[in-house]
Amino acid sequence: MTITTPRVAPTASRSASLLKVDDLTVQFGRGPGQVKAVEEVSLTLERGELCALVGESGCGKSTLAYALMGIVPPPGKVVGGTIEFQGNPITSMSKNQLNKLRGAEMSMVFQGAMNAFNPVLTIGTQVDHILEAHPDVHPTKQAGRQYFAELLSLVQLSPERIVKSFESQLSGGMKQRVAIAVALLLKPALLILDEPTTALDVLNQRMVIEILKDLHRELDLTIIFVTHDLAVVAELATKVAVMYAGRLVEVGDVDAIFAGEFRHPYVKALISAIPSVLEAGLTVKPIGGQVPNLAQLPPGCRFAPRCGLAEPHCTEVEPALTVRGDHGVACHVIARETGPDTTTFPSSKEDA
Numbered sequence: 001m002t003i004t005t006p007r008v009a010p011t012a013s014r015s016a017s018l019l020k021v022d023d024l025t026v027q028f029g030r031g032p033g034q035v036k037a038v039e040e041v042s043l044t045l046e047r048g049e050l051c052a053l054v055g056e057s058g059c060g061k062s063t064l065a066y067a068l069m070g071i072v073p074p075p076g077k078v079v080g081g082t083i084e085f086q087g088n089p090i091t092s093m094s095k096n097q098l099n100k101l102r103g104a105e106m107s108m109v110f111q112g113a114m115n116a117f118n119p120v121l122t123i124g125t126q127v128d129h130i131l132e133a134h135p136d137v138h139p140t141k142q143a144g145r146q147y148f149a150e151l152l153s154l155v156q157l158s159p160e161r162i163v164k165s166f167e168s169q170l171s172g173g174m175k176q177r178v179a180i181a182v183a184l185l186l187k188p189a190l191l192i193l194d195e196p197t198t199a200l201d202v203l204n205q206r207m208v209i210e211i212l213k214d215l216h217r218e219l220d221l222t223i224i225f226v227t228h229d230l231a232v233v234a235e236l237a238t239k240v241a242v243m244y245a246g247r248l249v250e251v252g253d254v255d256a257i258f259a260g261e262f263r264h265p266y267v268k269a270l271i272s273a274i275p276s277v278l279e280a281g282l283t284v285k286p287i288g289g290q291v292p293n294l295a296q297l298p299p300g301c302r303f304a305p306r307c308g309l310a311e312p313h314c315t316e317v318e319p320a321l322t323v324r325g326d327h328g329v330a331c332h333v334i335a336r337e338t339g340p341d342t343t344t345f346p347s348s349k350e351d352a
Helices: 061-069 095-101 123-133 141-154 172-183 202-218 230-236 254-259 265-272 332-338
Strands: 019-028 035-045 050-054 076-085 106-109 190-194 222-227 239-244 247-253 321-324 327-329 343-345
Touching: 019 061, 035 061, 035 076, 035 239, 035 247, 050 061, 050 230, 061 076, 061 106, 061 190, 061 222, 106 172, 123 141, 123 172, 141 172, 141 202, 172 190, 172 202, 202 222, 202 230, 222 230, 230 254, 239 254, 239 265, 247 254, 247 265
Parallel strands: 050 222, 050 239, 106 190, 190 222
Antiparallel strands: 019 035, 019 076, 239 247, 247 327, 321 327, 321 343
16 A cells, blocks of 8 residues: 555644634524524644534534535525634635635545435546546546555455446445545545444444544544444544534543533433443433524523523523633533633633
């Protein structure tokens, strides 16, 4: 194998954080009907981390991933905050600058990876089109083809078969792995995956998880994956960011999220909702209530109506993200229990 590590932009410092999101807000619509799918989210990702974005459907995790790539679909729009990738401000880039960045420096495998390929062109032809659009990544087109063949081998596929195949000749698991290989063709430093295992059977899920582990190690990749599957998070992630109703409610390393002393009640409830093979009857403890409508959010903490620890103060004031070391939790009760050795980030600009 001649697989090489991702390229680093000339302007970037190896000591700087790879990705820095500061107070990011993504809004859909205008006026009374406007909805903030992502609201005042701040997150830092270091090189080599494998970060899971977790939360129930509609919490804003996919919208956050799209915002990182600069591809929020209309009528959505980034209306506040900044995103820096390798020291470069994504939120103020032109369309041409973003086009050069996407694929070559940061790449994404979308949730609809099963339908990501042109059905009337072979995979090899589609790869050639990508290489022609980015001629500066590989010395020659043949070198790019060879690199793709090596990537296919790395995701446990036969290069000779895949490059000659149409998408209709591939199974769902094969399409997902080809999509990952295509996303890595231009040697990005950051790979984002939206629900990479959701549409797969158990065996293919296991294969994709192992492949992502290998890619993370072999290519020195930084990976963000969006998921609601906590079993995949526990198996794959080194860092976890949990979202609820558009806001970041907890962030920390995977051990702290699953077994730490200070955890958000929502995170505890998510983990308690996982069936346990150690309990008789595979007991499940579902979370009561419903995820709030983003157009009609409750006052104060958005999780308060479903939270067993909620106090009167929780329904009046939205909690700030309180950070202890590298672990942040947005909860009034937890903030009080953590004591003075914390840093608190205001929950809104008005609070700053």
